[in-house]
Amino acid sequence: MDKIRIMKFIKIVTLLLSIVLIVLVYYELKYSDVIFGIYQLERKNKKIVKVSRKSLIFIMKNKESEDLFIEEMDRMGWKFHDIYGRGYLFDKNGEEILAMQSKRFGRYTVYEIQNEKYFNYMNREL
Secondary structure: OHHHHHHHHHHHHHHHHHHHHHHHHHHHHOHHHHHHHHHHHHHHOOOEEEEEOOOEEEEEEOOOOHHHHHHHHHHOOOEEEEEEOOEEEEEEOOEEEEEEEEEEOOOEEEEEEOOHHHHHHHHOOO
């Protein structure tokens, strides 16, 4: 009987750890959004894609110029203002947002707007 209880305990702990890992990957690391964006880039031969689930994300291949991202934001009405480290500052109607740049998998550049207020504001245009 003790062996059966130990096995059940191990299964429950494994299940709980798996759930915690999935939550961390999806909500904190946002890899599912990035993978979805990479899929769109590769399968649809686009230069830049906008992914909107947890946060507003733009993904493009490293070979593309950062000007492509700035032009995409400009099409959405956001004017480029300045660069602060990895952050790109944009403004629109007196409001400012900061898009953070990061590299993923050695081949892709990701720009993420994390502020929920601006995420909701920008997604009305989708």
